Amino acid sequence: MIATKTRSHHVTVKERPVTTLDQQPAKSEGRKDPWGALLERVGKHQDREAYQALFKQFAPQIKYYAISNGLASHAEELVQEVFISIWRRSCLYDWRKAAASTWIFTIARNQRIDMLRKMQRSSAEMNVETEDLWQIPGDNENDPVTSLHRLMSERRIRESLSHLPEEQITVIAKVYMEHKSHQMVADELGIPLGTVKSRVRLALNKLKVILQDQNV
């Protein structure tokens, strides 16, 4: 488990999600992850039960994400904005192009960026939207509909992450969860930038090896 600072907020160590969904994915959709199936129900039928199940799973993750990114006083607001965006964009979600949690992560990231952009400058200045700059997976119409390695990559990453040394995970967590550049991570940990970069490279190499395996 990643070490986290003690915070005044109510932080619970999460149990592994146990998904008990009444609707089993159809046989032809065997590779669809359960969250992807729920997202599709929201996209196709505005299914509120499915939407609530997604909220229960991801809203507490997104709230932590907001707090760790220094947006503690806007954490509830970010959760709301992310879920409004999920509701509105779910019709574009294609389980063959991205795992649901990957897709939701990019929406949370974009809403976090969007919130900071709005705080820092007037909306009149922003004629380029956040999603013009930061892509949501599956939005590129030129990509093949099915890319197996993409679907499998999240599971592989999850598995390989447990074999990475803690020091590599810590660095990656700071980059993804705390909005910190490699330089800021180096400053905070009091280690040279080169050390941070080599830890990240070592970790990414491991993930890349797995990617290559998938292409065999």
Added chain:
Amino acid sequence: MTRHHPDSLTLMEYSAGNLSEARALCIRLHLDQCPHCRSRVDTLDSLGAVMMDHQPTVSVDDGSFEQLMARIDAGPEMASPVAYKPRQNPLQKLLGQDINDLPWKRQLGDVSVLDITAKFGDRSEQVVLQKLSAGGKAPAHTHRGDETTIILQGAFSDQNGVFNQWDFVCLDHNDEHRPVAVGHEDCITLSVLSAPLKLTGTFTRFLNPFIR
């Protein structure tokens, strides 16, 4: 030095949402044309999702979901599905016109520049468009560290090879080169420089990647 494609660490900073708008724009312009790097970013986005799942959680406030549903029920504009929009080149959207029609300022010989820093929120970086006329040569020069460049049109060559449209280049002070625009088009690039150049008086400093 990175040539043709962004390196994994830069793509990771992009995936994490930690890059400035100008640097994210350079990456996005490349991604829109490079399925290889799109696939790399997809994998990094999955790493982000796994990291988010790997962290503790924080309970949402009571009534948070009900509040959300009330917002969705309140107005169709809030809840209306987002339609697929044809992708527009984000730089063109930013500039509002074709890169060939911009008010270019001739700097030296074959080189023209346009500083577009003011279009971005982050004033700690300088964002510059540069144009090397078709067949034109730039004087030999080196670069400061941490400069990101993407080729928007045409191509240039130096002693390290040919750089084509949508290629991504990071150059630093070790990279002395003398680029030449190849092909029949003007070569136009977008560069992001870490620290703004200090222009003093009438003295003209030369800009990257062609001249300095």
